[in-house]
Structure formats: C-alpha cells, structure tokens
Amino acid sequence: MRRRVVITGMGVITPLGHSPAELYASQLEGRTAVAPFTRFDARTMPTTFASEVKGFEFHRYLKDTSRYSHCGVNTQFAIGATKQALEAAGLLDEGKGDRGRFGVYLGSGEGAEDFPALMNSVGVATEPGASTADPAKFCAAILQVLDPLREAEVEMHTTVGHLGEIFALDGPNIACQTACAASSQAIGEAMDLIRCGDADVMAAGGAHSMLHPLGIAGFNRLTALSQRNDSPRTASRPFDLTRDGFVIGEGAGIIILEELEHAKQRGATIYAELTGYGSTADAYRMTDPHPQGKGAIRCMAEALKDAGLKPADIGYINAHGTSTQANDSAETAAIKAVFGPQAYNIPVSSSKSMLGHLIAAAGVAELVICVMALRKGVLPPTINYQTPDPDCDLDYIPNVAREKRVDHILSNSFGFGGQNISLTLSRFRD
Amino acid sequence: MGASARRRAAITGLGFVTPIGSTPAAVWDALRSGRTGIRRIQGFDASPLPCHIGGEVPDFVAKAVIEKHYRKSLNAMARPVQLGVIAAQFAMADLGLKKGALPPERFGVEFASVMGATEINDLARMSKACSIGARQPVNMEAYGRDAVPEMPPMWMLKYLPNMPACHATILYDAQGPSNTLIPNDAAGVEAIGEALRILRRGAADFMLVGGSESKINPLSLSRYNTFAPLTHNNANPTTAVRPFDRDASGTCMGEGAAAFGLEDLEHAQKRGAKIVAEVVGYASGMDRGHKGPGLERVIRNALADAGIEPGDVDHVNAHGLGVKKMDAFEARGIAGVFGRDVPVFAPLSRFGNMGGAAGVVELLCSVLALQHGELPGTLNCENPSPECPIAVHTAPTRPVTKPYAVKTTFTDLGQCAVAVVKKWEE
Numbered sequence: 102m103r104r105r106v107v108i109t110g111m112g113v114i115t116p117l118g119h120s121p122a123e124l125y126a127s128q129l130e131g132r133t134a135v136a137p138f139t140r141f142d143a144r145t146m147p148t149t150f151a152s153e154v155k156g157f158e159f160h161r162y163l164k165d166t167s168r169y170s171h172c173g174v175n176t177q178f179a180i181g182a183t184k185q186a187l188e189a190a191g192l193l194d195e196g197k198g199d200r201g202r203f204g205v206y207l208g209s210g211e212g213a214e215d216f217p218a219l220m221n222s223v224g225v226a227t228e229p230g231a232s233t234a235d236p237a238k239f240c241a242a243i244l245q246v247l248d249p250l251r252e253a254e255v256e257m258h259t260t261v262g263h264l265g266e267i268f269a270l271d272g273p274n275i276a277c278q279t280a281c282a283a284s285s286q287a288i289g290e291a292m293d294l295i296r297c298g299d300a301d302v303m304a305a306g307g308a309h310s311m312l313h314p315l316g317i318a319g320f321n322r323l324t325a326l327s328q329r330n331d332s333p334r335t336a337s338r339p340f341d342l343t344r345d346g347f348v349i350g351e352g353a354g355i356i357i358l359e360e361l362e363h364a365k366q367r368g369a370t371i372y373a374e375l376t377g378y379g380s381t382a383d384a385y386r387m388t389d390p391h392p393q394g395k396g397a398i399r400c401m402a403e404a405l406k407d408a409g410l411k412p413a414d415i416g417y418i419n420a421h422g423t424s425t426q427a428n429d430s431a432e433t434a435a436i437k438a439v440f441g442p443q444a445y446n447i448p449v450s451s452s453k454s455m456l457g458h459l460i461a462a463a464g465v466a467e468l469v470i471c472v473m474a475l476r477k478g479v480l481p482p483t484i485n486y487q488t489p490d491p492d493c494d495l496d497y498i499p500n501v502a503r504e505k506r507v508d509h510i511l512s513n514s515f516g517f518g519g520q521n522i523s524l525t526l527s528r529f530r531d
Numbered sequence: 532m533g534a535s536a537r538r539r540a541a542i543t544g545l546g547f548v549t550p551i552g553s554t555p556a557a558v559w560d561a562l563r564s565g566r567t568g569i570r571r572i573q574g575f576d577a578s579p580l581p582c583h584i585g586g587e588v589p590d591f592v593a594k595a596v597i598e599k600h601y602r603k604s605l606n607a608m609a610r611p612v613q614l615g616v617i618a619a620q621f622a623m624a625d626l627g628l629k630k631g632a633l634p635p636e637r638f639g640v641e642f643a644s645v646m647g648a649t650e651i652n653d654l655a656r657m658s659k660a661c662s663i664g665a666r667q668p669v670n671m672e673a674y675g676r677d678a679v680p681e682m683p684p685m686w687m688l689k690y691l692p693n694m695p696a697c698h699a700t701i702l703y704d705a706q707g708p709s710n711t712l713i714p715n716d717a718a719g720v721e722a723i724g725e726a727l728r729i730l731r732r733g734a735a736d737f738m739l740v741g742g743s744e745s746k747i748n749p750l751s752l753s754r755y756n757t758f759a760p761l762t763h764n765n766a767n768p769t770t771a772v773r774p775f776d777r778d779a780s781g782t783c784m785g786e787g788a789a790a791f792g793l794e795d796l797e798h799a800q801k802r803g804a805k806i807v808a809e810v811v812g813y814a815s816g817m818d819r820g821h822k823g824p825g826l827e828r829v830i831r832n833a834l835a836d837a838g839i840e841p842g843d844v845d846h847v848n849a850h851g852l853g854v855k856k857m858d859a860f861e862a863r864g865i866a867g868v869f870g871r872d873v874p875v876f877a878p879l880s881r882f883g884n885m886g887g888a889a890g891v892v893e894l895l896c897s898v899l900a901l902q903h904g905e906l907p908g909t910l911n912c913e914n915p916s917p918e919c920p921i922a923v924h925t926a927p928t929r930p931v932t933k934p935y936a937v938k939t940t941f942t943d944l945g946q947c948a949v950a951v952v953k954k955w956e957e
Contacts (some may be wrong), residue, residue, distance in 0.1 A: 145675030188928035224662030234651040236575035251756040258714035262944030266818040319687030382709035384700040
C-alpha cells in the first residue's frame with residue numbers, strides 16, 4: 102500500500118492577496134491585479150503593465166529581517182509564504198517533529214541581476230558604435246560597483262536554502278526550474294519523496310519575480326507578453342479570441358505536504374489529498390507547445406492514472422490558460438482528447454485571467470486556489486472572456502464564479518522548454 | 532517496497548565535455564596521470580579580477596560537433612547550454628542510441644544547471660542606447676524605446692536553465708519526465724537522485740542524466756570574485772586549489788558538462804546495453820551552519836538507501852573545494868561515518884568548481900575508477916590539514932578493493948546531496 106500524501110497547510114504572497122483566503126476571495130470576486138508597472142519606469146517598453154505584489158511587509162514574517170535584506174523579492178516572498186504555511190500546519194515550532202524528515206522542494210527562479218551595474222559596466226566597456234564589449238574593461242568596471250551580499254543572493258539555490266535554514270527543515274532541500282511548470286513539478290516530486298519514504302513532510306511550491314527590466318525585455322522580444330497597454334485590466338483574457346499574450350506576475354506559494362499517518366497522529370487539519378501527478382515532455386520546440394497538445398494529453402492521463410481516477414471523476418479543471426494564442430488552443434484540444442465528449446460538461450477556468458502569470462510560482466498559487474475551491478464549493482471564473490474562439494469551445498466559467506461542489510480537481514502547468522505537469526487534488530476521505 | 536523488489540538503475544553510457552578531456556578515455560587518462568585543467572583563463576582577458584584562473588574547456592566549438600540538422604539552434608544557446616547539449620550528444624553516441632531507438636514515452640531527461648550569465652556582447656548596443664556612465668541611473672525612457680529593440684530576440688532562451696534538457700528532449704524525442712535542478716554544487720547529485728527515484732517509481736525506463744555549467748565568462752567570474760572564497764594564487768594555477776590541504780587558499784571556478792544513461796537494469800539487459808556501473812543509493816538534506824552532523828546524517832541515509840554499511844565502501848568522492856572552512860566541514864561529515872578507514876578522493880582540483888555540472892562530472896570520475904579498478908589520487912593535498920580528520924588519497928593510484936563509492940557534495944548554504952554507486956558485476 103502506497104503512502105498517501107495530504108495537504109495540511111498553505112501560504113501565499115501574490116498580487117491578489119497575502120493569504121490563501123484573500124487570494125481565493127479575490128478570484129471569486131473576479132478582481133484583477135493587473136495594472137501599470139510601478140517597480141520600474143516601463144512607460145516606453147513594448148509592455149507597460151504587469152501583475153505586481155503590493156504592500157508586502159517582510160517584517161511580518163521574520164523577527165530579524167536584516168540577514169535577508171539583500172535577498173531578492175522572490176526569496177522574501179517565499180519566506181512569507183512558508184511562514185504562513187508552516188503556521189497553518191502547526192509545524193512552525195522547530196521542536197515539532199523529526200526535522201530531518203521535513204524538507205523543501207521549490208520551483209524557483211533567479212534573483213534579479215543588478216541592472217544599473219550591469220548595463221553601465223557594459224556601457225563603459227563598449228566603444229560608441231561597437232557591437233562588442235571589452236571583457237577586461239567590463240570586469241574592472243563592474244567589480245567596483247557590485248554589492249557582494251546582494252550578488253550572493255542572485256544565485257538560484259539561495260531561496261530554497263534559506264527556507265531550510267530559517268524554518269529548520271533539515272530533510273531534502275531541492276529546487277527545479279522548468280519555467281512555468283516549475284512549482285507544480287516541485288509539488289509532484291515532493292509528493293513522490295514522501296511516497297517513497299525519503300520525507301514525512303515537505304514544504305513544496307515556488308517563488309519567482311521577473312519584474313525587472315531585462316526580464317520584461319526578454320519576454321517582449323519573444324513576443325510572449327500582451328501589449329494591450331491601453332487596457333491592462335482586460336489584457337489577460339485566456340481562451341478569448343482576441344487574446345494577445347500573457348501578463349507577467351510575481352509571487353510565491355507554499356503548500357505543506359504530509360504523509361497521511363503522520364498528519365493523523367498529530368491531529369492535523371487535512372485540507373485535501375494530493376492524489377495524482379503526471380510529468381511529460383513535448384519534445385517539440387523551445388517555446389511553442391505542440392499544437393495538438395500531444396505531451397499535455399499524456400500528462401493529464403498519467404495524473405489521472407496515478408490517482409486511480411476516471412475522467413468522469415474530475416469536477417473542475419484549473420487550466421494553465423496563459424492567454425497566449427498557442428497555449429489556450431493546444432490546452433483545449435488536449436482536454437478534449439483526454440475527456441472526450443464529457444469535456445464540454447467540465448468547468449475549466451484560468452486563474453491567470455486575474456492573477457497574471459507568476460511563472461515558476463504559477464502552479465502552486467493556482468493549486469492553492471483549487472484547494473480553497475474544493476473546500477468552499479465555489480469555482481473561480483475566467484474573467485475578460487468576451488469573444489468566443491472557435492478553437493476554444495469549452496465551459497470556461499466566463500466572468501462569474503460558480504457554485505459547484507466537486508470531489509476531484511485537475512490542475513495543469515506547462516512550461517517553455519516543453520515540460521508538462523498535471524496534478525490531481527481530491528477531497529480527503531479516510 | 533523492499534530493496535529486493537525495487538527496480539535497479541544501471542549506468543549505460545558516458546559523455547563528457549570537461550577541462551581535462553571530452554571522451555571517457557581522455558578523462559580517465561588525465562585522472563590517472565594527475566593532469567589538471569585549471570589554467571590562467573584564456574577565453575577572455577580576466578586579468579582585472581583578483582582570481583583569474585579557472586577550469587576551462589579548451590577548444591570547445593559546438594558548431595563543429597552538434598548534429599547538423601540542429602546547428603541553427605546554436606544561436607539560441609549560450610555556452611552552458613551548448614556544453615550540456617554536446618555532453619548529451621556524446622552520451623547518446625556512447626550508448627549507440629539514435630533518435631527513435633527508445634520508446635519516447637518511457638525516455639526522460641534530468642539535468643542540473645543554473646541560469647546562464649548574459650554574454651556582455653548581447654548588451655553592448657543596448658548599453659550605448661541607455662547608459663550614461665558608471666554609477667549613474669540608467670535612462671529608462673531610452674531603455675524601453677531604444678535599447679530593448681537592440682536585444683537579440685532569442686536572448687532569454689539562450690540562458691534558461693532548463694534549455695540543455697529541453698534541447699535533449701527535442702534531439703532524441705524524449706517525451707517522458709523532464710526536469711532541471713538548480714541548487715548549484717548540490718544540483719548534479721540531486722538530479723542523479725531524482726532520476727533514480729523516477730526509474731524506481733516506474734515513470735520511465737531510461738533517463739538521460741546530465742549536468743552543465745560555465746562560470747568562465749566576464750559576468751559570472753566578476754560576480755563570484757565579489758563573494759565566493761576564491762584563491763588569489765594566480766601565479767600557480769596547477770597547484771592553487773588544494774583540497775583538504777593545510778595550505779588551502781581558496782577555490783576557483785570551472786566549466787564543463789557530463790551526461791549518462793541511467794536505465795532500468797532489466798531494460799538495459801534486454802537491449803544488450805553495455806553496463807558501466809549501478810546507482811544504488813541517494814539522499815539529500817541540510818547541514819545548517821556547515822557543522823558536520825547534517826552531512827553525516829545524509830551520508831548515512833544514502834548508505835541505508837543502498838542497503839550497505841560503511842565498511843562496504845571503497846572510497847568517498849568528496850567535493851573538496853580547497854576552502855579551509857568548507858573542507859573541515861566536509862571532512863567532519865565524512866569522518867563521522869567513515870573515520871579514517873575509507874580513502875577520500877576529491878576531483879575538484881582538476882576541474883575547478885563546475886557548480887551545476889560538478890556533481891555529475893565528479894561522480895563519473897568514481898564510475899571510471901570502479902570500471903578501471905584503480906583510484907586516482909587527489910591533486911595538491913600535500914600536507915593534509917589537521918582540521919580534516921580523514922584519509923585523503925593522493926598519488927599514486929590505488930587498486931579498487933570494494934564495490935561501492937560514495938559521492939558527497941554540498942552548497943555554501945549547507946544543502947547536501949550524496950549518491951552511492953556500485954561497480955558493475957554480472
């Protein structure tokens with residue numbers, strides 16, 4: 102008999118709220134977080150808006166923030182989310198449990214480069230009109246201006262490492278970066294670590310912020326972002342015919358995964374059971390998904406099989422739904438291939454219509470919304486849905502939340518590079 | 532599931548692109564002869580930096596070796612990605628597996644890598660459009676209007692950590708699980724552990740496992756020079772990095788990649804694959820504050836996963852940074868399990884610290900040792916440090932006498948990962 106894995110705590114720092122309850126309430130209200138950039142002056146960028154975390158108070162989550170003041174916001178958000186999640190689970194106190202059996206698995210990104218230091222140092226090393234920079238001049242210049250403490254925190258292993266260090270989680274300490282699939286993949290692999298007995302408790306999820314000048318420029322050059330600058334609030338419009346790209350966001354989310362007997366023995370509140378995980382690759386292209394969703398089809402099917410569920414058991418699908426032309430039609434095709442004619446009877450929605458795309462942190466934030474939907478019996482809508490697309494013809498819960506009690510939810514996350522992740526969540530039954 | 536019922540994982544083919552060689556034979560020859568790949572950096576003029584030596588892959592030209600139909604994709608690959616893709620290609624060639632030879636759904640890819648540092652040339656024209664000088668704010672109005680259009684369209688894709696794995700899935704039609712782990716020096720061994728777990732849970736029959744990274748570029752090397760414990764002994768590149776030595780002066784950065792097939796044993800035997808070694812155990816965990824007992828616990832967990840005792844181990848393959856505090860920590864962790872009874876071999880003084888590639892390349896050094904039946908010596912450990920209560924093995928080579936090797940690795944935040952490999956015996 103396989104070890105079962107349940108969710109006993111959750112925490113989020115997102116553009117739509119700094120707690121799971123606030124995030125979920127915003128989603129049910131159809132509130133959007135998308136607005137013009139405030140993090141830096143982006144008025145002349147191809148895209149001038151984003152979904153930003155606002156009002157984050159780091160000191161609420163750590164007694165002494167000074168050691169972590171050089172961390173990027175990605176790490177600070179992760180610390181906030183983890184504190185909430187461990188507190189909710191009743192596992193914040195270091196004395197609780199065998200900490201060598203408590204681990205962390207994140208899908209997480211890099212800290213932001215020191216943009217002025219980098220740009221100015223390349224500038225110093227580049228002759229007017231030249232298209233190459235002199236390495237020695239660059240090294241000499243940037244060495245003068247980099248802050249060592251800040252640079253150490255740009256490294257990709259720091260976010261997950263700091264969580265282990267701050268919260269005394271001494272078990273497996275792992276992080277992956279598979280773009281937009283990362284935190285869902287982290288949750289799936291963390292579940293497997295518990296199933297196979299390597300850990301009893303895993304803080305799993307992700308954190309990311311690419312809301313810096315080079316990150317936005319990079320996505321703009323790939324023409325991945327919406328450029329609906331005259332109407333940011335309606336820019337994220339998954340499955341709508343007039344969608345023109347995703348809206349970038351930032352944030353962090355952590356769920357506490359726990360082995361069922363471990364949770365029962367300590368009388369923990371069980372929010373839901375994580376029942377299935379599917380992981381596949383498109384093996385197709387660097388950025389575009391396979392147009393018929395070949396990898397996504399098998400991914401959803403594998404998650405269902407892993408959970409021992411039939412397609413008819415699924416009451417709601419939280420789509421990846423990025424609001425790009427390619428994703429939304431491919432994902433729709435894949436859902437139809439997996440669920441057959443039944444697909445038209447299953448409500449599907451995209452949290453990104455309100456939240457934007459939290460990149461590596463997207464999957465976990467959306468899974469938290471799914472857990473809340475499972476418990477509260479109200480499904481979040483897809484907002485900004487105005488013009489139907491003949492290629493996207495499912496029930497996307499247009500614009501208004503819907504009451505529906507469901508027992509099993511499927512959540513999809515697909516990433517640049519062709520990684521596909523599906524997770525199934527189930528109402529806990531002993 | 533008991534160890535007897537569990538699926539076994541065979542290593543079935545090796546690919547290297549390293550500072551000391553890019554074939555298994557060349558790497559083995561360099562390991563035996565005691566040659567190091569650390570040198571004064573030649574790829575660019577790094578002389579303004581306090582540490583300007585490193586482990587550099589000599590004469591690496593991806594264009595000359597990449598599969599012809601894929602050559603145009605090189606525009607979207609920075610050096611760390613190229614190193615990884617070519618190592619994957621070399622591993623698949625060593626395996627004798629072409630695209631389509633394996634059922635795509637049962638073929639996964641697991642890599643260790645991190646975000647590449649931007650090439651400064653990619654920003655050259657951009658910088659002239661928006662920078663008004665050192666320590667000045669960037670002109671953001673000009674940045675958005677004039678600099679952004681100068682950014683190479685594929686800029687972001689060149690550097691994403693998951694790109695080596697992504698290209699490998701496309702090149703070989705690998706449609707199984709694909710993941711990329713990022714915890715720096717620990718990532719390689721973590722990737723091996725995850726691939727092992729994926730095989731054991733039955734989600735794939737064959738995993739292409741790899742690690743790739745390059746820290747040898749102007750931005751990375753400048754950054755590491757501000758915060759990493761690097762040696763300033765530039766005058767003596769071949770002896771500067773001294774693992775577990777009394778006179779350790781710091782480490783240096785490196786670059787490289789390696790990849791190998793990790794395969795369900797029965798699957799490998801059925802297709803008549805040449806088996807090189809087995810991965811039999813893995814564990815990871817934190818040692819907060821680099822005290823030692825945390826690493827010791829992770830080593831014990833890995834031995835338990837492998838179902839073996841410390842006495843079964845031929846040698847420990849250590850990270851051996853050549854940084855006094857870190858060497859003392861690692862030695863305490865190793866000594867806690869093995870005392871001075873098991874020889875310790877540290878390959879890093881031949882490569883520099885390859886970060887995401889380190890775990891994979893270093894572990895494969897032990898695989899070569901098990902395969903050839905002799906253990907090379909640790910370079911530059913001439914006067915073992917009294918702070919390091921372990922038996923560091925130095926030249927000459929010594930015969931392998933027991934079937935198992937243990938690979939330890941860790942990060943500067945105390946993330947530890949340990950794998951156990953076993954000599955292949957029919």
